[in-house]
Amino acid sequence: MPRKRAAPKSNGEQADAQKSRSSKRSKGDAIKEEEDFVLQISDAEENDEEELVQSKDEQEVEMNMVRKPKRLENEEPSFFIGEPINVDEAKRRWPDRYLAERRHGGSKIHKVFLFFFFNPEKCQARRHYKEARVDGHVSFALGDDAHVMAGDGADNYICRIIEMFEGVDGEPYITAQWFYRAKDTVIKDCSNLIDKKRVFLSNIKDDNHLDCLLEKIKIVQLSLNADLDTKMKTVAKCDYYYDMLYHVPFSTFLNAKHDDTKDENDSASAISSENDANQDEGNKNQKEMNLLDLFSGCGAMSTGLCLGANLSGVKLVTKWAVDLNQYACQSLKYNHPETEVRNEKAEEFLALLKEWQRLCAYFSLIEDKGFQKKYVSPEITNNDENDEEVEVDDEEIFEVEKILSICHGLPAGQKKPGLYFKIRWKGYGEDEDTWEPEDGLSGALDKLKEFVTNGFNSKILPLPGDADIICGGPPCQGISGFNRFRNYKNPLEDSKNEQLLVYMSIVEYLKPKFVLMENVVDIVKFAKGFLGRYALGRLVGMNYQARLGMMVAGAYGLPQFRMRVFLWGAHHTMKLPQFPLPTHNVVVRGHSPVEFESNVVTYDDGCAPKLHDKLYLGDAISDLPAVDNNEPRDEMPYGPSPKTEFQKFIRKGKEEMLGSAPPLLPQSDCLLYDHRPLKLNNDDYERVCHIPFKKGANFRDLKGVRVGPDNKVEWDPDVERVYLSSGKPLVPDYAMTFVRGTSSKPFGRLWGDETVPTVVTRAEPHNQIIIHPEQNRVLTIRENARLQGFPDYYKLFGPIKERYIQVGNAVAVPVARALGYSLGLSVRGSGWSPLQPLFTLPAGFPICQSHASDEV
Numbered sequence: 001m002p003r004k005r006a007a008p009k010s011n012g013e014q015a016d017a018q019k020s021r022s023s024k025r026s027k028g029d030a031i032k033e034e035e036d037f038v039l040q041i042s043d044a045e046e047n048d049e050e051e052l053v054q055s056k057d058e059q060e061v062e063m064n065m066v067r068k069p070k071r072l073e074n075e076e077p078s079f080f081i082g083e084p085i086n087v088d089e090a091k092r093r094w095p096d097r098y099l100a101e102r103r104h105g106g107s108k109i110h111k112v113f114l115f116f117f118f119n120p121e122k123c124q125a126r127r128h129y130k131e132a133r134v135d136g137h138v139s140f141a142l143g144d145d146a147h148v149m150a151g152d153g154a155d156n157y158i159c160r161i162i163e164m165f166e167g168v169d170g171e172p173y174i175t176a177q178w179f180y181r182a183k184d185t186v187i188k189d190c191s192n193l194i195d196k197k198r199v200f201l202s203n204i205k206d207d208n209h210l211d212c213l214l215e216k217i218k219i220v221q222l223s224l225n226a227d228l229d230t231k232m233k234t235v236a237k238c239d240y241y242y243d244m245l246y247h248v249p250f251s252t253f254l255n256a257k258h259d260d261t262k263d264e265n266d267s268a269s270a271i272s273s274e275n276d277a278n279q280d281e282g283n284k285n286q287k288e289m290n291l292l293d294l295f296s297g298c299g300a301m302s303t304g305l306c307l308g309a310n311l312s313g314v315k316l317v318t319k320w321a322v323d324l325n326q327y328a329c330q331s332l333k334y335n336h337p338e339t340e341v342r343n344e345k346a347e348e349f350l351a352l353l354k355e356w357q358r359l360c361a362y363f364s365l366i367e368d369k370g371f372q373k374k375y376v377s378p379e380i381t382n383n384d385e386n387d388e389e390v391e392v393d394d395e396e397i398f399e400v401e402k403i404l405s406i407c408h409g410l411p412a413g414q415k416k417p418g419l420y421f422k423i424r425w426k427g428y429g430e431d432e433d434t435w436e437p438e439d440g441l442s443g444a445l446d447k448l449k450e451f452v453t454n455g456f457n458s459k460i461l462p463l464p465g466d467a468d469i470i471c472g473g474p475p476c477q478g479i480s481g482f483n484r485f486r487n488y489k490n491p492l493e494d495s496k497n498e499q500l501l502v503y504m505s506i507v508e509y510l511k512p513k514f515v516l517m518e519n520v521v522d523i524v525k526f527a528k529g530f531l532g533r534y535a536l537g538r539l540v541g542m543n544y545q546a547r548l549g550m551m552v553a554g555a556y557g558l559p560q561f562r563m564r565v566f567l568w569g570a571h572h573t574m575k576l577p578q579f580p581l582p583t584h585n586v587v588v589r590g591h592s593p594v595e596f597e598s599n600v601v602t603y604d605d606g607c608a609p610k611l612h613d614k615l616y617l618g619d620a621i622s623d624l625p626a627v628d629n630n631e632p633r634d635e636m637p638y639g640p641s642p643k644t645e646f647q648k649f650i651r652k653g654k655e656e657m658l659g660s661a662p663p664l665l666p667q668s669d670c671l672l673y674d675h676r677p678l679k680l681n682n683d684d685y686e687r688v689c690h691i692p693f694k695k696g697a698n699f700r701d702l703k704g705v706r707v708g709p710d711n712k713v714e715w716d717p718d719v720e721r722v723y724l725s726s727g728k729p730l731v732p733d734y735a736m737t738f739v740r741g742t743s744s745k746p747f748g749r750l751w752g753d754e755t756v757p758t759v760v761t762r763a764e765p766h767n768q769i770i771i772h773p774e775q776n777r778v779l780t781i782r783e784n785a786r787l788q789g790f791p792d793y794y795k796l797f798g799p800i801k802e803r804y805i806q807v808g809n810a811v812a813v814p815v816a817r818a819l820g821y822s823l824g825l826s827v828r829g830s831g832w833s834p835l836q837p838l839f840t841l842p843a844g845f846p847i848c849q850s851h852a853s854d855e856v
Contacts (some may be wrong), residue, residue, distance in 0.1 A: 046203070074254055076136030078210045080129035080164060080172055090128040090165075097125035097165060102272040123173060123207050125165035132164055132172060134213050137442045140164075140174075145219040145240075148176065148212050155181070156214060158240065160197060160831030164210075176204050179219065179242065182540075185549075186251040186533060193537035197235055200246035201256060203835075224255055224543045224572035244540065250599055250837040251548040253540050255572045289827065290319040292462055292510070294346060294503055297323055298796060298806040299332035299339075300788065301471050301518060304816020307822065310658050311845065312824025316638075320462055322349045325796025328806050335794050340460055344409060346502045352408035353509060355419045356461045357599065363449050365456045366463065378846070400444040401426035403451035404433065406461075411435035421451070466509050469823065473518040473811065474499040479526040488527045492534065500531060504538040507569070512755035514823060515544060515569030517813050523565055524548075532596075535567055538610075544569040545576040549601045550592050553789075553812035555582030557646070559615040560756040560787045562812060563591050563600075566819065573827040578839045580818040585611040586755075601838065609840075615646060618752030619771070623647045624675060629685050629777040631676040636740055638672050647848060651792050673795040674803060675782040677772075678763035686724050687732075688765065689776045691749050698748040698769070699735045712741040745769050750779070759787045761800070761808030781807060789813035821845065 084090075091098050099122070130142045140146060142164055147156035163175035180202050182194035199219065201682035217239040222231060224243045235241050245254040288687055289309070293302040302318040318339045321332050329343040342349060361368040405422040413435060414420065420435040441448050457468060478486060478496035487494040492501065507515050517535060524532035533547065539546040546569050553562035570576040579601045582588070625639035641647045649657075651670070680688065691697050700707055706716040708833045713736050715721070722730040735746035748769030750756065756769075763778045765771055770778045779787075781796065784807045791813070796803040818841060825832055825839070833839075 004193065004271075037057075051300075077117050078132065078134040078172060078213075080132045080166065080210075081139070082131045084127040084129050084131065090125070094163060094165070096122050096130060097128070099124070122169045123165075124169055125173075126170075127166050129164045129166070132174070132210055140213055140216060143387070145179075145217050146158050147214040147217055148208065149214055158217070160201070160219070160803050161213075162205065173207050173212055173406075174213065175205055175207050175801075177205045179240070180246050182537070185246050185253075186248075187537040187540065188533055189528075189530060190533045190537035193534070193541040194535050196237075197238075197240050199240045199242050200244050200253065201242050204247050204248075214396075220603055221256060244545070247835065247837075248598075251536060251546070251596075252576070252837055253544075254576060254834055255545055270745060285824045288315040288317060289468035289513075290459075290462070290466060291316055292467040292470045292512070293318055293321040293332075293339075294349075294470060294506060295323060295474050295499065296321040296328070296341075296472065297325070297809050298328045298334055298794075299336055300790065300810035301516075301795070301816045303335070303471065303791075304789070304813040304818075305469075305471060305820035306819035307657060307813075308820025308822070309483065309824040309827075310820075311817075312828065312830075314824040314827050316820065316823070319459065320467070322346060325802075325806070327802040328701070330797040331795070331806060333762060333801075334679045334797060344407060346499060346506065348407070348409040350502060350506050350509065352406065353461060353463075353506070354417070355408055356406070356455075357463055359448075359452045360456050360463065363452050371676065399426040400424075400441070400447045401440075403444075403447050405780045406451075406455075407435070413752065421448075437521070444732045460511055464509060466513050467512045468506055469514040469516065470510065470512045471516040471518075473501040473690040476500055476519060476523060476531055478519075479522045479531065486526070489531050491527050497531060500535060504535065505541075507539075507544075508542050511571070513571045513574050514826075515539065515567070516819065516823075517567040517569075519567075521550065521563050521592060522567055524550075524596045524599075524837070529593065529596065532565065532567075533638075539567070539569040543572055545572060545574075546570075547576055547579070548596075549579040549599050549837070550596065551579065551601045551815050552582070552586055552588040552591075553815050554586040554614055554755055555588055555602070556580075556812070556814040556818050557615060558616050558787060558789050558812055558814055559620050559754075560758055561586070561591075562758040563588070564811070564815070570826070575829060575834070576831050577819070577826040578832070578837055580822050580841050581609075581838050583612055583818075583841055583845070584614050586614045614755060615758070616753045616755060617750055617787075619644045619646050620650075621779075621783045622752065624672070624780075624783060624786075625779060626775055627675060627677065627678060627777070628676065628775075629688075630679050633676060633781075635671045635673055636675060638670065650786060650789075654791070654793050657791055657793075670792075672782065672792065674785065675780045675802065677777045677780045678800050678804065680765070680778065683724050683726055683728055684765065685776070687730060687747055688771055688778075690730060691747055691771060691776075693749070693774065695751040695754070696744075696749075698744050699746045700744060702731050702747075705731055705736070714741070732766075734766065743767070747771065749773060756787055759808050763804045784808070789815075789817075818845075 009589070068196050085093075132140050140161060142161060144161050146159055146161060148159050150156050158179040158181070159176035160179070161174050162177050165173055165175075179199040181199055182191035183189075185191075187194065218237075220234055220238040220241045222241050222243045223236060226234070226243075243256055245256050246252070247254065291302055291305065293299060296302060299318065299321060302321065306316045306318060318336050320340045320342070321329070321336070322331050322342045322344065323332070324343070324345055326343050329341045332339065333341040344352075357366070360366045400423055402424040403421050404424055406420070407422075410417040411420050412718055413421075414437070416437075419438045421438065421441065422433055423436050424430065425434055451853075455461065476491075476497045476499070478491055478494035491497050503517065519532075523529070523535070536546055536548060546567065548565065548567050550563055550565050553560055553564070566579070568577050568579075582602060588600055589597075592600050611843060623638075623640050623642050625636065634751050638651075642651060653670070687699075687702075690702055691699075692701050694701075699705065700713060702720050704716050704719045706714050706826060708714055715736070724730055732746075745768050747765050749771040750769055751773050760768055760770070762768075763784075765769060765778055772779055772783075781800070781803045782792070784804065785794065785796070786792075787809050788807055789812050790807070790810070796806055798806070821841065822839065
């Protein structure tokens with residue numbers, strides 16, 4: 001067993017530091033000693049430089065930037081063995097270690113001091129070595145993997161030795177590149193999803209005293225596509241294995257490059273993702289990809305992804321969509337007639353996929369992997385000798401004419417959940433169609449075969465590998481602040497969060513090339529971000545590369561803030577997509593949990609790129625015709641011409657927006673859909689009519705309300721309370737008590753030069769600012785849709801409230817479009833860097849200018 005020594009101060013597990021240092025003193029102490037050293041040099045030069053001459057040991061200890069651990073009395077010294085590396089080779093491989101000697105002449109003290117003045121983080125070296133001995137008997141070589149001492153009771157740190165050198169202080173040092181266990185990454189408490197022997201190579205490197213090494217260990221690099229048998233045999237013979245890199249920025253997990261030609265003495269480790277030329281060529285030739293939109297809503301996310309991917313040269317088609325809301329499914333189907341839209345629970349969809357694979361195997365359409373064959377051939381008859389012929393009335397015989405559809409669950413008229421087929425009976429119309437269980441189809445095996453064969457050819461359901469990308473935002477209502485019974489200790493035990501598990505199970509079953517998950521910021525905030533860590537852990541546990549970021553809708557050309565979390569996943573043979581940097585000047589800092597603050601997609605502080613000005617409400621809706629509180633029309637003429645670039649762009653037709661065709665009709669001849677508001681009841685409408693037409697107006701401006709010095713509202717005792725024509729008070733009590741009297745949201749009026757915080761699912765003005773700036777009504781469905789970036793051609797279905805819900809739950813289309821463009825770049829392999837999580841959208845990307853202009 002290695003002897004116990006004091007642990008280095010920092011290590012590869014300290015991810016937030018980005019570059020740890022294993023010193024026994026703080027950086028401030030080191031700077032203080034450097035300042036003292038400066039004073040010593042200055043005093044000596046002014047008086048007598050000879051007084052500054054110190055012994056060799058004193059000089060070197062003075063500049064020791066990385067202290068060695070305390071040695072126990074019975075420990076033997078650690079030292080390098082063998083001949084040092086040729087000095088010219090060492091300077092070529094590690095030039096930064098010899099900068100002081102190269103840059104500055106003069107005495108050695110001057111050289112050392114001046115180097116630390118220019119580069120205080122880099123220890124200077126006298127010479128480099130290939131081998132060392134610790135405690136006088138444990139040998140280490142350059143390129144070895146090792147355990148490094150940690151604190152009492154903590155697991156040893158894990159590193160790769162990428163440099164061995166004698167410092168200018170005469171002490172022996174190593175440079176460590178750190179491996180992370182899953183629990184030390186952002187996955188943290190969800191590390192049970194990852195094999196305990198699996199570690200991740202980081203790009204964190206720092207210097208440590210040679211005495212910090214404990215023992216040599218064996219870490220094997222595996223390929224992510226290694227077969228299970230090979231993996232088990234290899235893992236059994238090593239201490240740890242790795243197949244991925246971990247980079248702290250944007251919680252990134254990347255495929256580790258397998259490099260058989262790696263020189264074990266090379267200072268640089270393989271930290272780039274797989275870059276297979278044949279795969280790249282295949283990606284470039286790929287013209288079309290299929291998308292499955294889970295928890296699709298009305299299809300905003302998939303719409304944006306398809307628009308963006310098309311702009312980067314990839315034809316992405318929403319082939320399948322699944323959602324429980326029937327009206328959202330109706331909207332999606334109308335706008336995407338090419339899509340197989342399924343109105344069902346996600347867990348039922350997963351069960352159906354498994355049954356569909358079994359059916360395809362039974363009819364020899366795919367390889368039979370041992371699925372149980374439930375169906376009895378119609379040629380097989382009952383040979384029981386006691387059977388007697390039974391006369392059956394012909395009128396009671398029902399013959400299957402055609403199988404129309406398939407589902408798994410509990411369709412109307414059935415009592416037991418399971419696999420069902422929708423049957424069209426011979427001689428009967430569609431009104432007599434029924435759902436029948438599979439057990440009753442043994443006599444119609446030919447019809448079943450016909451249905452399955454046709455469905456297989458047209459891909460009515462995806463088989464594993466058919467879906468190139470799965471996107472979706474699984475609802476996690478258990479983390480909502482409106483839920484008073486949230487489970488902080490184990491959020492996954494809350495049934496309101498189970499859809500996240502279903503989403504990941506569908507990913508695991510279908511094995512898509514790419515995954516994109518969206519969710520509210522609470523997923524990385526509630527319970528210390530447990531559900532966000534779980535989602536990352538599930539993807540990495542399935543050998544998907546992964547990257548997590550938070551994007552603000554307003555930063556991509558919308559007049560609303562709306563921050564959301566996005567999680568990319570990519571198969572190990574693909575390139576992990578990057579996050580597109582903002583195009584509009586919207587401040588995005590300060591709205592995320594501290595621990596994930598670095599995951600916000602924005603420019604670094606101090607970087608001042610030329611961005612478009614942020615958009616305001618008037619930029620999006622000022623061209624829309626005036627409507628009343630009781631507007632009954634779902635379709636109407638546009639009326640006024642567009643006034644801004646945003647309005648010109650949002651009015652484009654589908655083909656024109658894709659860039660594949662000119663507009664079919666002049667915009668003046670097109671119809672405007674869904675420009676109608678939620679009709680307020682008489683009392684609320686009367687209250688809205690009393691709200692002044694001014695910026696910031698709300699219920700506080702109504703007669704009888706007074707605002708105290710603490711910004712809390714109270715009744716004005718000198719004003720008689722005003723009542724509506726119905727006899728109810730003009731100012732309702734709930735407005736006065738909302739958020740303990742501090743809120744200004746009830747019956748708030750928006751203004752044209754404002755950015756909306758976020759589009760909500762409910763249009764009632766009782767507790768939110770949603771009243772139109774110039775009209776006495778709430779924002780219409782279309783106005784909300786514009787704030788979400790829906791193209792005007794996108795038509796919605798269902799009752800008024802349902803359409804508001806569809807819009808409020810949607811992913812902002814411009815954000816999805818930017819992500820779709822990133823997806824296309826990854827598929828094509830153009831402009832892609834594995835270690836860069838962010839990229840800049842091209843100047844030609846369809847973004848919208850802000851503010852009205854007379855020139856438009």
